[in-house]
Amino acid sequence: MTTKTDTKLPFAYDRESLSDDMLLQLYKAMLTPRLIEEKMLILLRQGKISKWFSGIGQEAISVGVTMAMQSEEYILPMHRNLGVFTTREIPLYRLFAQWQGKASGFTKGRDRSFHFGTQEYKIVGMISHLGPQLGVADGIALAHKLREEKAVTAVFTGEGGTSEGDFHEALNVASVWQLPVLFCIENNGYGLSTPTSEQYNCENLADRALGYGMESHIIDGNNILEVYNKVNALAEDVRQNPRPVLLEFKTFRMRGHEEASGTKYVPDDLMETWAQKDPLDNYKKYLVELGVLTEEMHENMASQIKEEINKNLDIAYEEEAIVPDLATELSDVFAPFTYQNTPPSTETEEKRLIDAISDGLKQSMERYDDLVIMGQDVAEYGGVFKITDGFVAAFGKERVRNTPICESAIVEAAMGLSISGKKAVMEMQFADFATSGFNPIVNYLAKSHYRWSQAADVVVRMPCGAGVGAGPFHSQTNEAWFTHTPGLKVVYPAFPYDAKGLLATAIEDPNPVLFFEHKALYRSIRQEVPTNYYTLPIGKAVSLKEGNDVTIITYGAGVHWALETLANHTDISADLIDLRTLQPLDTEAIFASVKKTGKVLLLTEDSGFGSVMSDISAMISEVCFEFLDAPIRRVTSIDTPIPFAGQLEEQYLSRKRLEETLKELIAY
Template sequence: MFFDRKELTNDQLVTFYRQILLPRMIEEKMLVLLRQGKISKWFSGIGQEAIAVGAALAMQEDEWLLPLHRNLGVFTSRKMPLHKLFLQWQGHPEGYSKGRERSFHFGSKAHHICGMISHLGPQLAIADGIALAHLLAGEEKASLVFTGEGGTSEGDFHEALNVAAVWNLPVIFVIENNGYGLSTPVEEQYRCSQLVDRAKGYGMEGVRIDGNNLLTVYDTIRGVREYCVREKKPYLIECMTFRMRGHEEASGTKYVPAQLFETWGRKDPVVLFENWLMSQAILDADGVERERQRIRATIEEELQLAGAAGPADFTFQDEIADVYAPASEITGEIPGSDRELRFIDAIKEALDEALQTHENLILMGQDIGAYGGAFKITDGLADKYGVARVRNTPLCESAILGAALGLSLEGYKAMVEMQFADFVSVGFNQIVNNLAKLHYRWGQSADVVVRLPTGAGVGAGPFHSQSNEAWFTHVPGLKVVYPSSPQDAKGLLLAAFADPNPVLFFEHKALYRSITGIVPDTAYQIPIGKARQVHQGNDISIITYGAGVHWALEFATAHMEIGLDIVDLRTLQPLDYDAIRQSVMRTGKVIVLHEDTLTGGFGGEIAAWIGEHCFEYLDAPVTRCAALDTPVPFNTTLETQFLPKARLREAIQRLVSY
């Protein structure tokens, strides 16, 4: 193997040797601890160290790296304290994820490292968002993200590269092609002769290099970084390497032909670089041994320091507290007003005011720019605030949600508009596994709002009418907001933008132009997690939200003889249990009304909670009134039959007669 030192000094080359030797020796120690049962799992990067170390050395220390399982060299090259890494791998509360995450599934903003998730592909789009933040801030920086050859088969790979190319983002995509995705060989992963050829399809440059040559990796990435920053463009690098151990230690390597270990064993990146240094008289055998002894002593000292941390002490309170990032309490009153706005105009006004208030807020979505969005809610905002802040996106929900998270890592606020709530399914992973879990995993907030036009009643059929809020109320870390009035829509949306947590904001599209209400012309916020009593009564409680509020109010107006106590939840997560309890105490009879289908709908959770916590106040079983358990039909007669409004009278009469 030829090593081209270029302008590197002897001292720099020795430093490079230390950097590549350190993760190798740590791994060797970890394998011993694994056999001793002192750590539970290990993903080995032995044989691939040159890629992680070379990349980390080539990038600036304040540029984000997004590593995967086999990139220990990223963590060590960024000088993360070894004893804290050891605590992390032992699942100790003083580790980077407080015992909540395994091996390399954690990050550190202080070190500009973003923690991975097991799904691999979603990391790529986060790098897009980070690079976008650099562009918006006018910073001469790039981001670098790793994937394996197996990860290139995921849709997230395509989406992330496409967005980076279309938006001219300075992102370096590094493929570590080690020949196997767990046990699946490359011939079962793709048919192109080399993965770097895919760069051309996205309109970007790419190169394939020897991933076991530390200096080649370093020099290539350093040059590519300069190119990305200068040209404001992405770049794809395919690093050829080999995994010398199993996917993780328990999986073994029986599926790998023995001759491959022999071939790649001769290309060991640590040994080859060490031998070259000695051949160039930069180090001699004694010098190599001194370096190894120094690192060995450091490892033992740091292990002792980790061992002195004391027994693990986990508390229920800490676990619950860390699911969400702390949010400022909203205490202001809603200003008086006599101005009426439509539901849709209240949302548009909130977006306008949020863009004025938060100069770091970026709106993203399909057709939201000059076209104004599918429902014209963002019409005019691109002209007022510029296309850099009100951004049209390609049709790739997963990548844009990931980019929103990347923006958040760099201190921006991001909003993603789903054209229809139904389409969020193709971005589901980013929401439930990246956005929702980020703060719990490593203390990093995900300052992202996702707007979702939802609901039926407009004859739009099964793919533009679903009520899918219950998909997300199950996921800790998300806040789920669902207003029913123009005043609440504006106040809750402004509160969502002020909140540092991921907020899913459902907007019933049948209400957009059919509902009007009093809306102050100044900025105000309504607390997330607080319900509202919209009608007082002592006979039957109707716990509802969204369009259900208007169905219930319509019935109450037409049947004044029945005292309906109507509670508009407004927020589904966190849920206002006290408001529910107070209503149950007032009436003793409860209907939980929602537009979603009955089975698995959010009403089941509410009914269960009432049965468990308010049983002594009940005078009748809790009744659920929901949509039929079918997809949403297109024919308006069928749709009317599908919606729970058609069965609300029957449910109320049944409780009246109970």
């Protein structure tokens, strides 16, 4: 059997042991996305679609990698990987409907092109920020490894995306944890219009693997047989010997970044050189030379594919446009969750806030075998606050995982665990450090269910707050960054009892939860706490005091400041509401109290402008204006970063202004 071609082609093909039938399967798999793309370019010129990101010239990579993967293994493609979707045999009408914003697509018209995922076909699409999917692949691969499944995960990025921090974080995590991930770089010469010479300063991106202790390979991305044979062999080996592998596919983008961009920035001779390396045209010549393919066979194959394209386009065109429904839009922000009340026991123990959180976390680990804890120093060291002390002995290092200092990749890995059916709790060592993982929190976790009905079963623990002299980078109470983002739940307990029960519910809830824990309360607040596993509802405030003069609404440390102030002023009859949850918000409790008392004081440790209390003030003004007997008063910390020195921190905090403001409001 002839295996190699002559030298007339721009590269040598080697079929190795592939059958004629397999050679033709690879050809059809490349021809399908090429013909779809050619049709899309026509529709674009006709104004029937709004945008197109072309993968013409890169089909061999998408097809070769996908054909080498098993159907149950996840692939995380980019916007130039149409061949991944077609090779996984997604019905074409659903792809066309997706691109037209129809309901039978994958995002209900909420996102475009390839920004979607599908569990049915084990594809997890990109977001525009590019980098996060690399860490998500780590999480999916980690889930496979924890379940001892012989599976590999493939994730794509472009050469431009390798400059993002997420790329380096994801490779480092995969290497440290020896995760079975194929990191596929499509080096196509340009990041939009910026050439590789301005993107990085090394000869080959594959060389970067050395710094992470990883294996790497350079593959001709236009040679379908080289792609398929090498990836197939590597995938099989990685299944048996789990480890990450970096693959750099040398290729070229023959169209613009998207069609409106054009290619005027590409020298003509460079374009011509790569045109001669077209993966489809050259592979066709090779198959004809072998006698495996004839022109008649090609025409029949192309005719069938075009017929399938036109038939499925008609189906997509005939589908009615989406009719906006407000209730549906709002209900799809979060994954469905029916709260199950698990009552507290009568047996209690006095617990500090920190102990109650530790107990709740431990009991959740006992309850859910698929729950994984990740964070810096959370294993043997027990975390910087010792909340997970002893957890390694109880649950093992596989489920209680120290992480490198890379918040972004670990948030993403938590998302990957969720995609693969596990639960994750990530300890953000300090809430301030969430800035280093902000992108995947607000753009991936928060939007995942709304975009493609994928739950983000992730809890991010957020030790926060001032009062301990920790300065500007360890003292922020930054909950308002996240209450502003639809799709995130935000919990902020003030007492040990609440913290334990709400943490249990947060872990049960399949939606992403930011769980704020005030550091100054960790060891200063004690309470009798039930010893059993119990839950409390997210989204329900609690009334700590009842009165008629004024409503005080607060949360976190502010609760204890308010209790202390009221204890010193027994003449003030106040409703004191501890919100406990900031998203969703218990507006019913807020409005009922304000309508009763007619005066309201909103207390937060956060700075004033843009705080949670600013929105609550606006809501009260809109709903309860006619019941108010005085202006709404906000008591907030000053609009500066949080200082270190004790006297400066005292001046900063809203606590200093609470008593005076409350007296003024009562006297109004």
